[in-house]
Amino acid sequence: MxxxxxxxxxxxxxxxxxxxxxxxxxxxxxxxxxxxxxxxxxxxxxxxxxxxxxxxxxxxxxxxxxxxxxxxxxxxxxxRTVFDSGQGDAGAATCPLCRTEIRLVDEVWEPIESAWDPFKGRFQDWAEGGGEGIVHCPSCGGSSGIDRWSWEDDYYACxxxxxxxxxxxxxxxxxxxxxxxxxxxxxxxxxxxxx
Ligand SMILES: [Zn+2]
Structure with missing residues (x-):
């Protein structure tokens, strides 16, 4: 336990x-x-x-x-809080605009560094209230606040x-x-x- x-x-x-x-x-x-x-x-x-x-x-x-x-x-x-699930990592993030799911971990559940690039520092920007934590989607190129992205198993929530x-x-x-x-x-x- x-x-x-x-x-x-x-x-x-x-x-x-x-x-x-x-x-x-x-x-x-x-x-x-x-x-x-x-x-x-x-x-x-x-x-x-x-x-x-x-x-x-x-x-x-x-x-x-x-x-x-x-x-x-x-x-x-x-x-204003970035809630997270504690131990482990988020498996994937889904763009609110095009619904493309971006895998964030590999098959042995290790974070994929490059996949995280669009999200780096964005939670912090949003949590501090100084910015919206804008993420540029690598799939559709659209921009949206990190609080609008969804995370596999609800790992994160803003x-x-x-x-x-x-x-x-x-x-x-x-x-x-x-x-x-x-x-x-x-x-x-x-x-x-x-x-
Ligand atoms: Zn997108």
Missing amino acids: GDYFQTIVDLDATERDAQELGARVLEWLIAEGIVAAERTDCVLGGDGYGHAPGPHFTKAVEEPDPVDLWSNGLHVQTG GHLGFTFWGWAELSSDFTRDLGRKLGGHRIAVLRGKL
């Missing part, structure tokens, strides 16, 4: 509405008994504080495991709002869909990773 986490990222929330949307979803999760209302020392990310599983947390997961209540919290993150569940069993697709609905039907990415 490592420190397993799942992050649901809202891909459409803006800097301005992230806080309010985060509060709305949290309120729903507390009302459903999926997480506890108070923040306790129970997560590994951020400041270590989060919401422990509530009495009905099993509503959110596929196959509930017995949970260790100490390290299984929810952390809500707002603000957004202003993310819900990280630490150590929870696999979140069910019904649950992630309901959460997306609470976000006003925004597009979401679901990252699954380990620290």
Whole structure:
């Protein structure tokens, strides 16, 4: 066991509405008994504080495991963030304009240096807010912000709002869909990773 986490990222929330949307979803999760209302020392990310599983947390997961209540919290993150899946590498990136998939790793899962060239430094540009992290697609030649690219297995996601569940069993697709609905039907990415 490592420190397993799942992050649901809202891909459409803006800097301005992230806080309010985060509060709305949290309120729903507390009302459903999926997480506890108070923040306790129970997560590994951020400041270590989060919401422990509530009495009905099993509503959110596929196959509930017995949970260790100490390290299984929810952390809500707002603000411009490049979310990633921790260990490993992204396998491929897909252009939002031409939908061409660009392989980023070879058959033994080693990063392909040249394939990464169009993306170098772009996450940083976007995260720092100084630029949009414009990527020139090697396939169609079009330009688009790195936040609009999609990544195999949702390895990365650029957004202003993310819900990280630490150590929870696999979140069910019904649950992630309901959460997306609470976000006003925004597009979401679901990252699954380990620290
Ligand atoms: Zn393209």
